[in-house]
Amino acid sequence: MTKYINQNPVLVAVDCIIFGYDGEHLKLLVIKRAIEPVKDQxxxxxxxxxxxxDLDGAAKRILLELTGLHDVYLEQLQAYGQPDRDPIERTISVVYFALIDINKYSKQINDQYHAEWFELKKVPELIFDHSIMVKAAMDKIRYQAALHPILFELLPKKFTIPQLQNLYEQVYDSPIDNRNFIRKITASGLLIKQTEKDKSSSRRGAFYFKLDKLKHKAQFQSFLSFISKPK
Amino acid sequence: MTKYINQNPVLVAVDCIIFGYDGEHLKLLVIKRAIEPVKDQxxxxxxxxxxxxDLDGAAKRILLELTGLHDVYLEQLQAYGQPDRDPIERTISVVYFALIDINKYSKQINDQYHAEWFELKKVPELIFDHSIMVKAAMDKIRYQAALHPILFELLPKKFTIPQLQNLYEQVYDSPIDNRNFIRKITASGLLIKQTEKDKSSSRRGAFYFKLDKLKHKAQFQSFLSFISKPK
DNA sequence: GCAAAAGTGTTAGACGTACACCCATGC
DNA sequence: GCATGGGTGTACGTCTAACACTTTTGC
Incomplete structure (x- = not known):
């Protein structure tokens, strides 16, 4: 059959917004652009x-190429299509965001991109509309994390509750009462207590927990409330 | 500057999922496809x-063309990019959903598409992946409406609380206790009571309300809970 | 023993849910 | 006067937010 007539094909790109958490700060992985225009930015x-x-496949491929990681949390954010967003050629960008365990990332995997992690508040100016995309991704993550247990994707297999709390505090940029947080998170039933403690951040030590993956999966779609409502 | 080399441009389409509410049922506006392939489906x-x-602009144009309406609630749902989703030519579809006041729609505006409203449960099989898109849109609307007052977009300027309740019941396909519903909705402060009543559906009559647009706008981003949590 | 982080306990009020009852009106 | 939907009232349990205190341990 003949093709559609009188239509203008355009380029379609997939961009990935990659988040990680190092135990202290929420971070973003960005690269130095390898091609013109705006090369090296x-x-x-x-x-x-x-x-x-397909789009999901492209996002997975791109993520794998940079990080070497399969099976990471990946969600489509939005498509961006301003006619002039790329000065060279009309390009629609379908944007995904990924939440990865930063410890699994190794700089050695693919150094040709000169990738670097930046604390969210210290991310430099990005090309085109990429900074806008990052802002939208953060909004979506805040939204999602308030209702679904997605932030576990940023943590290693074993983590402590204070670590988890700090992560929530980073994401929402506001302090959380640790007593209420502990109760809420343990009441969710998502955590399995380990016998070992992490002694790195206090004399007393904090118990490690693992995520109960079955319960996590089961509860994921239910509307949970992990943070309090904004005032 | 030269263009990007060795890349395959593809077609980008924008599809609109248009919802309306006639006072009884939630409905979907679909058309008979005018071109091959699958013409007349x-x-x-x-x-x-x-x-x-841009993408939003295209969605607005398409909506205007079919319905004659400006300024309607329009939200980007998702991009779909299965390589074979359109058998003729590689086409990425960026999908929007719209919530319109069905009373403002007039069949006369543009009859060339042979558009028709179907009750959501009676929508015929749609072409390509369009049925999947509609399902995803309904999921998103349920999600959004549980937290934000978006369903007002489907109602006329003046509406009664029983009407609004029925709309929520349609969207969630489950009965709601009218006494709790009334209290919750009036407590939100979003409604302005009118002096007239709608006598069409009961002897006693139900007061008309208008939406307090200022409060609506202000509260839109706050996480409200309009329906109870699913069990 | 002291500092510092981890964790348990308590309470008052807000909110959600379930359910009973009265109101207004046309027939 | 009675059937029908519209609307108010109440009571109880659960969830949340605010705040105080104890525990553990390395120095």
Missing amino acids: WSLMGGFIGTNE | WSLMGGFIGTNE
Whole structure:
């Protein structure tokens, strides 16, 4: 059959907003753009969609290429299509965000991109509309994390409750009462207490926990409330 | 500057999922596809993106073309990019959903599409992946409406609380206790009571209300809970 | 023993849910 | 006067937010 007539094909790119958490700060992984225009400026990791690839597949490929990681939390954020967002050629960008365990990331995997982690508040100016995308991603993560247990994706397999609390505090940029937090999070039933303690951040030590993956999966779709309502 | 080399441009379409509410049922507006392939089959209203148009702009144009309406609630749902979703040519679809006041829609505006409203449960099979899109849109609307007052967009300027309640019942496909509903909705402060009553559905009559648009706008971003949590 | 972080306990009020009852009106 | 939907009232349990205190341990 003949193709659609009189239509203008455009390029479609997939960009990935990659978040990590080092135990102290929420961080963003960005690269130095390898091609013109704006070569060597900070940019999200992205690429054009392949001929036989769907959007999710392209996002996974791009993420794998930069980080070497499979099976990470990946969610489509939004498509961006300002006609002039890329000065060279009309390009629609479908943006994904990923939450990864930063400890699994190794700089050695693929150094050709000169990737670097920045604390969220210290991310440099990014090319095109990438900074806007990051802002939108943060909004969405705050929204999602208030209702669903997604922030566990940023933590290592074993983590402590104070670590988890600090992560929530980073994400919402506001202090949380630790007594209420502990109660809420243990009441959720999502955590399995380990016998070992993490002694690195206090004399007393904090118990490690693992995520109960079955319960996590089961509860994921239910509307939970992990943070208090903004005032 | 030269263009990006070795990349395959593809077509980008915008499809609109248009919801309306006639006082009894939640309905979907679909058209008979005018072009091959699958000509004359039921389809979402859509179109290819214009050269100097952004995605939101394209969605607005498409909506205007079919319904004659400006200024309607329109939200980007998701991008769909299965390589074979359109059998003729690789086409990425960026999908929007719209909530309109069905009374403002007039069949006369543009009859060339043979548009028709279907009750949500009676929507025929749609072309390509359009049925999947509609399902995703309903999920998102349920999600959004549980937290934000978006369903007002489906109602006329003046409406009664029983009407509003029925709308929520349609959207969540489950009965709501009218006494609790009334209290919750009036406590939100979003409604302004009118002096007239609607006598069409009961002897006693139900007071009309208007939406307090200022409060609506102010509260829109706060996480409200309009329905009870699913069990 | 002291500092510092981890963790348990308590309480008052807000909120959600369930349910009973009265109101207004046309027939 | 009675059927029908519209609307108010109440009571109880659960969740949340605010705040005080004890525990553990290295120095």
